Amino acid sequence: MILTILPVGWDKMPPIGISILKNYRDDIKCMDLRADSKDFSNLFNNLKISKMEVKKFLKNYSDSISYFHNSKKSYGITRWVVNEYMIKLLNEPNEDFNNLFHKIADRLNDDIVGFSTWKGNLGISLNVAKILHEKGIKTIFGGPGVLFPNISKYDFVDAICIGEGENIFKEMTEHLGEKKIWMSNDFVDMNKIPTPDYSDFNMNNYEYIGIESQRGCVNHCAYCNLREFPNKGEYRQKSIDNIIKEIKKLKKYNKPFFFCDNITNPNKERITKLAQRLREENIKWTAEMFPNIDKDLAILLKKSGCFQIKLGVESLSNHALRKMNKNLKWDESIRSLKNLHDVGIITQPLFFFGFPTESIWDVFITLIRIFKYRKYIDQTGLGFYHLSYNSLVHKYPNNFIINLKNIDDEWCRINDMVPYEDNNKLKHLMTKEVIEFTKDFLYYEGKHPYSDWW
Ligand code: B12
Ligand code: SF4
Secondary structure (H helix, E strand, C coil), rough: CCECCCCCCCCCCCHHHHHHHHHHCCCCEEEEEECCHHHHHHHHCCCCCHHHHHHHHCCCCHHHHHHHHHHCCCHHHHHHCCCCCCCHHCCCCCCHHHHHHHHHHHHCCCCCEEEECCCCHHHHHHHHHHHHHCCEEEEEECCHHCCCCCHHHHHCCCCCEECCCCCHHHHHHCCCCCCEEEEEECCCCEEEEEEECCCCCCCCCCEEEEEEEECCCCCCCCCCCCHHHCCCCCCCCCCCHHHHHHHHHHHHHCCCCCCCCCCCCHHHHHHHHHHHHHHHHHCEEEEEEEECCCHHHHHHHCCCEEEEEEEEEEEECHHHHHHHHCCEEEEEHHHHHHHHHHCCEEEEEEEEEECCCHHHHHHHHCCCCCCHCHHHCCCCCCECCCCCCHHHHHHHHHHHHHEECCCHHHHHHHHHCCCEEEEEEEHHHHHHHHHHHHHHHHHCCCCCCCCCCC
């Protein structure tokens, strides 16, 4: 049996999900086809979708998506539509892509092939699965890519794992053909999860080693559905002893660790204990954190080997943060950035604009503060709000003064973008202009967005 992850995706770390599942059967070979698929990337990058075409396509969807196509410096625009294109290819094959799908399929020669998907590689994985099915190979799907779209309608998909795989993977693969959708009713005990088995990968291809410390999230930010995945919001931690045991096993790869958590600092006590123990291990590590990091913690993080932190700052306006249910004040974020920067940890605050109840003043003040405190910002990612399925905004649109559009198609679901209309049109237009301006001055300052994620 092969477990694989196909392009497109961030390939600086071996895939952690399938490396955990490898422990549940003796006959599994893991293959990361993102790391060695230059043909595909070239073809993909040369895929010409005209701006007009993109505009026509996106205008039906939602106000938030229109930020992408109106932006002069839009990142990843073709990647948002590419999945739609890939899905189209299932019925209208294109010779170039078809050859490539066959080339990929030829490498996946086994009785069962499992695809780990996210929204960036789902369409490609489906095309390859179709070819494998024609050869009599069973195909199974998992990962966040299967969360919203209805892929069970494809007869070449034999089984789908929704959410966490650990509890059901073995049974699912031993009973292929009996049922299509598998979902565990129980939450996985984080302390029973085996250490990811990276032995099938060429580790020279990677910069980091993935490790988890928890699943879910303690917070309830209104725009977010991260806390729901891969479980349904049940927050669980791995014991610090077990994290350290895993680190000891994985240290042999001699690479920095990347904590694959929503936020690695659910509270000060936990992150302090974790950092104290990491300090004894003499490793380097990086993580995503909530921006409430005081001076003492920053010093400890540095001593424990932390060299870089992504922070979900989102906005530097208290009004917007309150509307987002973020439980954070803007000056806390700035203090966190300063504390981290002062001890020499690379700061990567993330911001997004266009949240429904955010005012033009919120946008403006955020941009001014980004500029004012730019010396504490090493790199930044400026994003645009999109409405995620199952977020609080999706569940209670009236509270955010928006109307959900009555469009429910595959593209929306795959891209996790609920179409909606923002009733405040003027604010919406102004936000776009202000964002253009910001991008220019941030480039000027040399603070680049995370282009390597796309
Ligand atoms: C860490 C992380 C990152 C890291 C590392 C990413 C990486 N490649 O590993 C960084 C910061 C780089 C990142 C970047 C991005 N990320 Co991210 N990230 C996460 C996060 C927080 C954890 C992922 C993780 O490793 N989990 C731990 C492993 C063990 O879980 P897992 O892979 O899901 O595997 C389990 C199951 O899914 C299942 N499973 C997985 N594969 C398979 C296969 C089979 C056959 C079976 C049966 C089961 C199965 O079993 C596994 C064990 O239970 C998730 C949110 C979350 N809580 O999951 C978002 C998440 C994966 N990211 C997401 C997104 C959108 C992005 C970005 C586009 C963000 C942005 N706007 O720039 C980029 C793009 C990344 C890219 N190009 O690949 C989305 C994906 C949405 C989707 N529907 O596809 C998620 C789900 C968050 C969200 N809800 O928005 N991300
Ligand atoms: S945005 Fe981050 S902190 Fe907020 S709920 Fe989502 S994962 Fe948790």
